[in-house]
Amino acid sequence: MNKAVLISTENECVTITLNKPEQLNALGSDLVDSLHSALDSLQQSAPKLVIFKANGKGFSGGLDLSGLDNESDGDLLLRLVRIEQLLQRVRHASYATAVMVQGACYGAAADLVLACRARVAASDARFLMPGMRFGIVLGTRRLRDTLGEKNAYQLLDRTSPFKAQEALATGFITRLAEINEWPDVERQLLKNLSGFSKSAYAKRVSSLTPDTRACDMDALVTSIADGSLKARMIDYVAQVSAERKGR
Secondary structure, eight states: OOOSEEEEEETTEEEEEEOOGGGTTOBOHHHHHHHHHHHHTHHHHOOSEEEEEEOSSSSBOOBOOTTGGGOOHHHHHHHHHHHHHHHHHHHTOSSEEEEEEOSEEETHHHHHHHHSSEEEEOTTOEEEOOGGGGTOOSSHHHHHHHHOHHHHHHHHTOSSOEEHHHHHHHTSSSEEOOGGGHHHHHHHHHHHHTTSOHHHHHHHHHHHSOOOHHHHHHHHHHHHTSSOHHHHHHHHHHHHHHHHHTO
16 A cells, blocks of 8 residues: 655755545545654755655645545544644644645635645646635645735635646745746755754744734634534535535
């Protein structure tokens, strides 16, 4: 069985690769736990740059809803709390973070992209953040802080995926680059970091990044507790299915 996450290291750069392409790297408990473990493993090595990638035709389909019938509201709460903890770890990491996106990148996976400092996408990338459609407040404040209120509303109002060009125009991604160009982008990112010691970069993060972790977690849990999350998700899946059949 393939590992859910692959880790490779070159010089001071660590690449963490989502490795469940047969499931479009859906964020199930195993994949999220593996991402946490990957970040745990970096605590001693203290890299300068961590890059997130994904194997397969798309980055990630977002939260894994395939076993929804067998989940309780408590199960779903724990899964989303673990995802929020992951996003916070990436957002407030003392090292530089980057992400390389191809194809579909939806839901909580789009929030993972947003948590990174450098956000690179191929021209075929497309994004969607549907959480508010079933009442989940995940990463919303980070979206506003990064893109501004106007752009945050623009993207959250979308009911269909937005493409890489719109993501670039709103600041959701920071650069367009095709997959064959990614090695050059990675080298440039490392070069840009050469003028910073690890401690200096960590101080920059703590000085520039608003620490809204407690508020973000509170907003998430409050939104989950507003009625049955499972019922809302089932309704959302049925709605999306009906929309697809109507096209």
